[in-house]
Amino acid sequence: MRTAVLNEPGELAVEERPRPDPAPDEVLVAVGEVGICGSDLHYYEHGRIGDYVVESPLILGHESAGEVVEVGERVTDLEVGDRVALEPGVPCRRCAHCKRGEYNLCPDVTFMATPPDDGAFAEYVAWPADFAYRLPDEVSVREGALCEPLSVGVHVARRGDIGVGDSVLVTGAGPIGLLTMEAARAAGATEIVVSDVVEGKLRRAEERGADATVDPREEDLGDAVARHTGGEGADVVVEASGAESAIAGSLDAVRRGGTVVFVGLADEAEVPLDVLDIVDNELDVRGSFRYRNTYPAAIELLADGAVDAAGLVDFEADLSDVDDAFRRAMDPDTVKGMVTVGR
Ligand SMILES: NC(=O)c1ccc[n+]([C@@H]2O[C@H](COP(=O)([O-])OP(=O)(O)OC[C@H]3O[C@@H](n4cnc5c(N)ncnc54)[C@H](O)[C@@H]3O)[C@@H](O)[C@H]2O)c1
Ligand SMILES: C[C@@H](O)[C@H](N)C(=O)O
Secondary structure (H helix, E strand, O other), X not given: OEEEEEEEOOEEEEEEOOOOOOOOOEEEEEEEEEEOOHHHHHHHHHXXXXXXXXXXXXXXXXXXXXXXXXXXXXXXXXXXXXXXXEOOEEOOOOOHHHHHOOHHHOOOOEEOOEOOEOOOOXXXXXXXXXXXXXXXXXXXXXXXXXHHHHHHHHHHHHHOOOOOOOEEEEEOOOHHHHHXXXXXXXXXXXXXXXXXXXXXXXXXXXXXXOOXXXXXXXXXXHHHHHHHOOOOOEEEEEEOOOOHHHHHHHHHHEEEEEEEEEOOOOOOOOOOOOHHHHHHOOOEEEEOOOOOOOHHHHHHHHHOOOOOXXXXXXXXXXXXXXXXHHHHHOOOOOOEEEEEOOO
């Protein structure tokens, strides 16, 4: 089968690999579409993300969906021909985190396209059937692939306890920020402000339903958010850029007693935060890591038309043009590029 393999930073090659056989609890999926994620681009450019280092050839891609072509002998709830979204992180199911239900925190997770685990830029993937979610007719294979970044947004909305009537600031209008905005809207948020430093991204946020947008280089973020929230600040701030200035500025934009959710990953592990501010204003400061139990909700949001994930897509490219697709995806105005593997 054809795969796209990262051999060296900046060197992505289409290579033949043996087609996998599904284990008894797995399904074999003919991959249809795979989204290009910021982490794929990071491995492509730098060969590492923090402690995860690409030390041997790695198949990238973890936002995927396709069609079941074979089922393992113990699989009872999926059939050949079902279209499925693949949740890319499969936990050990045995550790304390898994048993608590926080399986996104499992230290022994196998996560697609995170060294040393291969990803989904491949014609076929064998995957545990319980991490393959059947798509209803209303949800396309492309949308199925985008359940992955949407899941990040759904988990953020849950971590932030975003609810009816809340005001929310999202810093960063990449795929994660934009899908978080839509998950927040679906959760009941009524005033959503989005900030970014790229004009085209702010326009995208407006087109997709942001109530207001702010470029923090032109206007103080705290003042702008106060103006849109009756002088109070946002009930919930979601930091989805990873930019140090946005991380530090998040505390100026949240109301007293509000919540800040950090989902963006800064290049530096340490970014100064004013702890007195957190104590004095009784802020809830939370991290949000990947997701757990979000795929069913993401699929429902797409089936109901509550979220327009496919509208994020700027371009599609065939697997044979994956290297060029990665270059296009690096343009700051690009939100999402898709690689088509089969249909
Ligand atoms: N915690 C998790 O589980 C998780 C999952 C996926 C992605 N991430 C991280 O979330 C972040 C967003 O992911 P993405 O794929 O949308 O990334 P992205 O790079 O596509 O988007 C980031 C956006 O932030 C904008 N930005 C840069 N500086 C800014 C500033 N000072 N203020 C406001 N916006 C600014 C950029 O212009 C860009 O539009 C990244 O840091 C990524 O690594 C975390
Ligand atoms: C969650 C996923 O989208 C993210 N890029 C990760 O590898 O953690």
